[in-house]
Amino acid sequence: MHEITVMKDILRIILDTAKKNMVKRIIKVRIETGAFTDLDESWMNRYFKSLTAGTAAHGAELALEKLKPVISCRTCSYEYETENIDQIDLQCPVCGNRCSIIGDSSFRIVDMEVI
Amino acid sequence: MTRIIKIDKSIHEDNKICADRIRKQARENTCFLINIMGSPGCGKTSLIIELIKTMRNRSVLVIEGDVDSDVDARKIISEGFDSVQIQTGGACHLDAYMLEQSLMPDYFKKYDFILIENIGNLICTSGHDIGADLNIVLLSVPEGDDKPMKYPAIFKDSDAVIITKHDYIQLSDFSIEMFRNNLLSLKENAELFITSSKQKTGFEEICSFIITTLKA
Numbered sequence: 001m002h003e004i005t006v007m008k009d010i011l012r013i014i015l016d017t018a019k020k021n022m023v024k025r026i027i028k029v030r031i032e033t034g035a036f037t038d039l040d041e042s043w044m045n046r047y048f049k050s051l052t053a054g055t056a057a058h059g060a061e062l063a064l065e066k067l068k069p070v071i072s073c074r075t076c077s078y079e080y081e082t083e084n085i086d087q088i089d090l091q092c093p094v095c096g097n098r099c100s101i102i103g104d105s106s107f108r109i110v111d112m113e114v115i
Numbered sequence: 116m117t118r119i120i121k122i123d124k125s126i127h128e129d130n131k132i133c134a135d136r137i138r139k140q141a142r143e144n145t146c147f148l149i150n151i152m153g154s155p156g157c158g159k160t161s162l163i164i165e166l167i168k169t170m171r172n173r174s175v176l177v178i179e180g181d182v183d184s185d186v187d188a189r190k191i192i193s194e195g196f197d198s199v200q201i202q203t204g205g206a207c208h209l210d211a212y213m214l215e216q217s218l219m220p221d222y223f224k225k226y227d228f229i230l231i232e233n234i235g236n237l238i239c240t241s242g243h244d245i246g247a248d249l250n251i252v253l254l255s256v257p258e259g260d261d262k263p264m265k266y267p268a269i270f271k272d273s274d275a276v277i278i279t280k281h282d283y284i285q286l287s288d289f290s291i292e293m294f295r296n297n298l299l300s301l302k303e304n305a306e307l308f309i310t311s312s313k314q315k316t317g318f319e320e321i322c323s324f325i326i327t328t329l330k331a
Contacts, residue, residue, distance in 0.1 A: 002206075002207050002208065002238075002239040005206070006126060009126040009127075009129075010126055013122065013124055013126065014122070017120060017122055021120055023120070027117055034268075036267045036268035036271065037242075037268070038238045038239075038241075038266075038268060069267075074303070090300050098300070099300070100300060100301070100303060101267065101300055101301055103267070103271075104268075104271070104272075105241060105242040105268040105271075105272065106125060107125060107126045107127065107242075108123065108124065108125050108126075109122045109123070109124050109125075109126065110121075110122065110123060111119050111120060111121045111122055111123070112119070112120050112122060113117050113118070113119055114117060114118060114119075114120055115116070115117055115118075
């Protein structure tokens with residue numbers, strides 16, 4: 001539901017950047033999201049497509065990279081990435097002590113490819 | 116020939132600037148803002164009423180955020196406290212801009228605390244800085260003890276977690292121990308409180324936590 005406000009923010013930032021850099025057309029926008037960002041990728045793409053119509057970003061590709069949560073042992077510092085925190089065992093596979101889950105809900109525009 | 120332009124900017128950056136402005140103005144007037152989040156029906160309004168009663172001699176304003184209606188603001192006013200309503204008209208969370216628009220110039224001078232009841236939602240309200248000094252999330256017993264794993268962002272980003280409707284515990288299979296373990300796996304130093312607005316229990320502890328943490 002809140003994907004549209006996020007996509008409007010992205011569009012504003014990339015069009016500002018394009019204007020300042022005398023860009024003709026934006027080809028690709030790279031975005032990195034934290035492990036706990038609750039945004040649906042298909043809706044982000046749909047909103048991006050409709051919001052960019054008629055702008056320098058029309059037809060641009062949205063390259064989304066979602067960082068994976070990291071399971072980190074508090075005792076022996078062993079770390080590994082995981083896909084789904086619902087399924088994980090919080091017992092450290094190395095020393096057997098309790099692990100923590102590391103990740104955030106950040107949302108960062110990395111760069112954009114332009115002409 | 117294509118070229119790459121580095122941006123490296125968080126999309127929440129402009130909202131963060133507005134939130135910092137609110138925080139700074141409030142602090143200059145020794146007024147503290149507290150953001151109260153949680154699902155629809157988890158007991159946010161009832162908790163706020165009991166919390167203000169426990170705060171006794173402090174002057175408190177409640178800013179109510181809802182998609183529509185002024186039901187909550189009227190409920191707070193009917194208890195004899197001050198309240199204003201923000202209607203988001205569909206938006207699923209408050210942001211710093213919405214809050215800034217609702218703040219009158221004298222609020223920070225007039226009140227010691229401004230409690231902000233965010234939109235009932237465990238997803239969208241997290242990650243949006245509204246300028247609060249404390250972010251608190253509520254989870255009621257009927258919602259279940261597995262919620263920190265299902266909605267990790269809000270539990271991880273909050274300064275305190277409050278279990279509400281503890282009076283339902285006998286009717287439910289909610290395990291406080293399981294909830295605490297789930298929460299601690301996300302946030303090692305999580306502050307957890309247990310309340311029942313109906314039985315009026317647990318509010319002194321929250322009050323002391325707020326006053327100690329904010330040095331208010």
